Amino acid sequence: MREDENRRQNRSNEQQNRARDFRVNINDDAYRADSGAQSAGEPDVLHSYSSPQTRKAMVESEMRAMKAEERALKERSREKGRRNRNFFRMIWVAMVIILGIGIGQYLVTGIADMLAYQKQQTKVTVDIPKGASVGEIAKVLYKGGVINEPGFFQLYSGITRANNAYMNGTFELETDMDYEAIINYLQTDNNRTDIVKVMFQEGLNVQEIAALMEKSGVCSAKEILEYANSQDFNNYELIKSLGNASNRYYMLEGYLFPDTYEFYKDEDPKQALGKMINNTSKKLTTAIRDKAKEQGMSIDEVLNLASIIQAESADEDDMLQVSSVLHNRLKNGVATGTQKLGCDSTIFYPYRTKAQVPEAQRDTYTSRYNTYEITGLPPGPIVNPGIAAINAALSPAKTDYYYFCHSADGKAYYAKTAEQHQKNLKKAGLTK
Template identity: 30%
Template sequence: MDVFNEHPLKKRRGRLLWMIAGAVVCLLVLFAGAAYYVDSQLQPTALSDTVKTVTIPSGSSVPQIAAILKQAGLIRNETLFTYYARFEGSGNKLQAGTYQFHPGQTIDQLLTAMANGDTYVETVKFTIPEGWNTEQIARSLEEKGIVKKQDFLREVNEGKFPEYPFVADIPQKEGRKYRLEGYLFPETYEFKKGATAHEVVAKLLGQFEKELKPEWLDTLNKRKLSLDDAVNLASIVEREVVSDRERPIVAGVFFNRMRESWLLQSCATVQFVLGKQRDRITLDDLKIDSPYNTYIHPGLPPGPIANPGRASLAAVVNPAVHDYFFFVTKKDGSSEHYFSKTYQEHLARDAKSRGNF
């Protein structure tokens, strides 16, 4: 009897094993499908250059944050985002605020930004043209609603900037109008809306420091020329010249005149005294008694007359070597100059220039 009953028992065991195997396969398939689904729902949304600005109100729960992100098209699944944030440990670290995200950022990137509070701050672009003086900058800053003119000017003269050692080396010469004139580097900036005057000035000084090449400072030291004197002369070159090609030549003219203890006789310094640009300067203008008037006071003025750009600074560091002592505008529309070695030659070229005009 046992012999005859053994075969049906084996068959039943076989069917049971197949059923178990089938159930295991089904579970594996279900698990794989679920894992695939979860993974796909946690993937970034389609990459896009479109910026999405979202605001997370104070006190928002993770599900509420997930709903905001889903509505903005930044995540695929609210529920899975919520579980992932809690599992990953950042669920209770997410901060309120306004953020800017791009579709295509990963969930980890979104969570990290919100956990760090990397909120979006509205900014304002501001360009300082080469050769602008401090008052022009202050006026434009106020017109654009960035900072008040008087706050900026006060910071320029009284602000403390220990992070920039060159500021401490600026000499406080008698008659100097603005302490940081010349060091407010001309460039395009982006300021946070609501920035303080101190923050604005610090950013301009920071850019000036970036522009200072170590080899420039080495050259100035070898020539025994202080940084402030270099900036001062560069500001005059900036206001005298339009063509970058001519800047080293004009710088060379001024160095030649200083070497011979001649007056610089720069019309740009007189324009600074007048406080506005004039097409013509009169003989009376040349006689104005101001320490900035290089027609009557020897050497450099008490401080820079504008904020020079890269080309003018480079021209003073590496001026052209020549025998010119004079230059005069051609007045032929080219904005370039005639250069002369002698006063007689200069008078002849000045007459020629006036003929062109």
């Protein structure tokens, strides 16, 4: 019984072992033939049951195919790049050729214009505005027919560094002038034709001169007045020796000789005033300077005294008498009680009359030049005297007069004493 039971147990164990060790072993060819999943001529497919050699061969085949495709793609890209480069190279060459033709044409026409090649000779007048740029000047010349290529002229002017040397004004040019001749012509005032003549009468003061210059179109009155009281003329021999600048209303008062001058329209005010100072220096001859030195007078004192004589006198004969009165007071004023010159022309300087004084200052205005308040000559001249007044200041009449006055019609009265002067004032209609 016990043996039967052992045999049954052994058979059961064998069956379990055979079931555990069971394996299905079917080769690939038999499977493909039996399953019918792959038709004849169809490429091999890699399966999990393929052999290692088959799998390796198929992977390598696929890698070779991918690399071939990659090489083909690169070749197509290179071919496309070559075609693009060739296209753009053709475009670039065409642009260079077109640009070269354009530049060449520009240079040919520009150089021909620069040299005035085959240009007809005619005279034209052009107006160069004040402060005009080179471009604006080129346009003016182009419109006037002087040049044909304004851009090339502007380029040439810049290369030759001529841009900052052009003058304003009116010029008469010939149309067959080359660029160099045009530039040289426009860089000097001597070639300007917009000349105005201005006559300054004897006895005008700086304010009146400035107003006349503005009216004549020379320059603005404001600019003249600013320069007339500046230090910009200290390089002139006549001006650099002047003292007491802070006490003067206008440094150039008395040094702008009355005469007829030629100015340019819109002239530089410093240049215009310089002409007048130079003329004053010429008018003050060696003889005048020597005579002033003999009498112990500086040129400034001569002009100062002459300015009062010019402002106070009725005519040239009267100048000699008025000069004698002023000289007598300057020499003997303390002894005679006439040390103050007492001239009406100095009361409101630099204005002529009280009415000309700005309204805000009119009632309280006191001039530093008022010879009723100060002793001796004022700080500087009060007008610009002519040669007759200058000669009278150096060569007064020999008199004992200490007083003078004039009637409304210009008749002169002279007196030795204050009593005689009061009588003369009544005769002249100046008092009752």
